[in-house]
Amino acid sequence: MDEVLWAAWMYYEQGQKQEFIADQLGISRASVFNLLQKARDERVVNISIDPTRMSQAVLSNRIKDLYSIDTCYVLPLSTSGDPVHDQIGRLGARVLEQLLRPGDTIGVAWGRTVLAMSQHLQNLNLPNVTIAQVTGSSAATFAFSPPLCTSNIAERLNARCVNLHAPGIVSSPDVKKIFMAEPSIRTHFALLSQCTKLLFGVTPIVGRTLLVEGEFMTEEELQSYRDLGAVGFASGYFYDRAGQIVRTEFDNRHITMPLEELRQVPERICVGGGPGKAESIRAMLRAKLATILVTDDRTAMELVSEGG
Amino acid sequence: MDEVLWAAWMYYEQGQKQEFIADQLGISRASVFNLLQKARDERVVNISIDPTRMSQAVLSNRIKDLYSIDTCYVLPLSTSGDPVHDQIGRLGARVLEQLLRPGDTIGVAWGRTVLAMSQHLQNLNLPNVTIAQVTGSSAATFAFSPPLCTSNIAERLNARCVNLHAPGIVSSPDVKKIFMAEPSIRTHFALLSQCTKLLFGVTPIVGRTLLVEGEFMTEEELQSYRDLGAVGFASGYFYDRAGQIVRTEFDNRHITMPLEELRQVPERICVGGGPGKAESIRAMLRAKLATILVTDDRTAMELVSEGG
C-alpha cells in the first residue's frame, strides 16, 4: 500500500525512471510497473484533462450560441474500442468533477451514459455533497437503473446517497397521489427541489428503446407519445421536435421530479451522443431541459449543420 | 491548439498509441509527441497524486498525534536531482489544490518552499478565491519575495491577487504606526483578518539565513533574537525551543499579520523540510503556528524520534 504511493510519487511527480525506483525499493522493474498500474487503478494518481478546454473549441461555441445553453463540451470521438456512451461518460465525469462544489445537491436520472459516467469518476472528497435519485425505479433490475446510477455516483464522490424508494411507474393516477402524499416521499421531493445540479441522459424513441426494454413502459404507452409527435425522452419527460413537452395520461402515473422544479435547477447537465441521437438532443435543447451539454463531435456536427 | 486537445484526449483518456493518433490527425508520430508535451506544459492534462494518501502513512499519524495538529503530509524524499524545497513544494501544491474551496481567502507569506509550491500548482479555476500577502516586502528583490509568492499563486489559481504595498520592515515603531493607520493598509489588514487559510514556510536561524541574505533584517537584529533563545522564524514570528514567541523591538517595526489574528485562521499550512530544519519545525509546531504540516520523510523521522 505504501509502496504504491512511493512508486507513484517518484514516477509521476519526480519524473524518475522505473529502473531507478526499482533500485530504491529493492524490487524488480516489472514490479514497479505493477505498482504504478495499481496506483492508476486505485486512483492514487489522477490523470485527467481539463474539461474547460473541451468547451473552447469552435464547434462547442456554435452549439452554445445556437441553442442558448451555458456550455457545450465536445468530445473528439475516435474509432477506439470503447463504445460511444462510454467515451461520453468519461468526458461527463471530468465535467462534473470540475463543476462540483461543496454543499451541492445533485439530482441524478438514469441511463447507459449516466452509468458510464459514474464509472469514470475519480474519488473526490468534497464536504456535504448529496446525490439524490430523480425518478422512481423500474420493475426490472438492469445495470443502469436509477438507484444504481445514483449510488454509484455517490460512492465515487464520497457523498451522501439518497435513493427514492418508490416505483417509477404506478398503476393509476390515484396511486401516484397516495404515494406522493407519503411523508418519506414528500421529504425526498423536498430535497429534490433544493437541487443545485441535475444529471441526465437522452434517448430517442424510435425502434427498440431502453424505455420499453427496461420494462419502464409498454410499447403501446410509448406509441401514444409518438402519435403526439414526441421524438425523445430526457430527465423524465417527452418532447416533440419543436421542444414542446408532450404529455399523456402516463405522466400522471410517473413518479419523477416535477417539470417546473426541474427547470429551476441552475445547472442541468445532459450527457448523450452517438449515432441517431442528434435529433432527439436538438429537440431536448429546444425544450430547455439542459443548460450544459456533453456530447461527441459527430453529433455536434449534426446539431450545427441541419439547422432544421 | 485544438490538435493539442485531441491528441491529449485520445492519448490520456482513450489510451490510444501515439502512432494511431498520428494516423488520425495525418501528422508524424513525433509531432504527436510534441503535442502531448505541449499539453503537459500547458496543463491541458493534469497528472497528480491524491495527497490524502500521503497523510495516511504511519509516520504522518504519529506526528499528527504528537504535536496535536490536524494533518501531516509526508513526502518520500528521493535522491533525485530536485532540491528538497522543490519536492516539498510539489506536495504542498497538491495539498492546497485539494483543500481549496470557492470563496477562500488565502494569506501567503514567503520563502523558497512557498515559491516552489506556487510553481507546481495546477491551473485551477474556483470562483471567488483571494490571495493576500501577509507580510510587507523586503528592500531587496529576490525570487521568493512576498509579492512574488503571492502573485504566482494567484496566477495559477486564477484568483484575485491582493499585494501589500508596504515595506516589510520600517525604520521605527512610529513609522509602523503611521503606515498601519493608512486607509489602504487598514483595508488590507481587514482582509487578512478574514483569511480562511494561511500558507508559510519555516526557517531555522543558525548560520547564514535568508532573513539576513534577503536583506530582511541585519545580522545584529537576528542575533538579538538568538540571544533570547529563538530557534526559528515562521509566518512572521520568532519562537524558542519550547514554542514561546520571542519578541524584540524589531517586532514593533515589522509590518505583518498580527499574531492573534494569525492563530484565528482555521487552516494554517506550513511547508518545510530538509536537513537542519527539524528542530525549527518542532518548535514551530509547539508554538501552534500551523495546523497542517507538509514535510519530507527524513524530517518527519526526526520529529518523532528525538522527542526532545
Place this chain on the structure above:
DNA sequence: GATTTTCATTGACATGTGCCAGCACGAGTT
C-alpha cells in the same frame, strides 16, 4: 505432511516513447 491453489514477483522479449539533428517553409531584412 503432502498436494493443490493462489498470487506476487521476475527475466527477457516486444513494443512504444523520447529525443535530436536535419529539413522545409514563411517572415522579416538588406
Place this chain on the structure above:
DNA sequence: AACTCGTGCTGGCACATGTCAATGAAAATC
C-alpha cells in the same frame, strides 16, 4: 532576389515501458 532567422515537422535511433509465461513462496485443502 538573396540572405537570415525562427518555427514547426519529421525520420530514425537509443532508451524506457508494457507484456507474459515461468518461477517460487505462502495459503488453503485434503
